[in-house]
Amino acid sequence: QVQLVESGGGLVQAGGSLRLSCAASGRTFSRYAAGWFRQTPGKEREFVGAISRTGGGAVYSDSVKGRFTISRDNAKNTVYLQMNSLKPEDTAVYYCATSPKWILSVVGGIQEYDYWGQGTQVTVSS
Numbered sequence: 333q334v335q336l337v338e339s340g341g342g343l344v345q346a347g348g349s350l351r352l353s354c355a356a357s358g359r360t361f362s363r364y365a366a367g368w369f370r371q372t373p374g375k376e377r378e379f380v381g382a383i384s385r386t387g388g389g390a391v392y393s394d395s396v397k398g399r400f401t402i403s404r405d406n407a408k409n410t411v412y413l414q415m416n417s418l419k420p421e422d423t424a425v426y427y428c429a430t431s432p433k434w435i436l437s438v439v440g441g442i443q444e445y446d447y448w449g450q451g452t453q454v455t456v457s458s
Contacts, residue, residue, distance in 0.1 A: 337355050365384050365433065365439070
């Protein structure tokens with residue numbers, strides 16, 4: 333079992349920045365890759381990015397590449413999502429998740445992740 337708790341969401345103006353955190357407990361966090369997803373009402377959950385177990389590798393969706401950065405601190409069992417140059421279309425509930433695998437060809441698939449946080453709302457005003 334693992335528990336994931338996201339924090340750091342809120343309301344920000346377009347062009348602004350936010351940093352989300354995802355704190356993990358109940359598991360050896362460093363053994364697992366971590367991903368960030370987001371979802372808006374009526375739409376499917378969308379892959380944002382993911383980071384490998386050690387933090388040495390990260391991948392991003394095209395929609396956030398160059399603006400968002402994922403990092404992790406395994407000593408603190410925490411993964412971060414730094415979001416810069418935010419746009420109104422980034423408005424969503426953001427979720428973190430863990431995966432026992434790190435396979436680049438499928439890292440964006442929801443089915444690859446076994447534990448999920450409850451989500452944190454990010455709202456970007458225009």
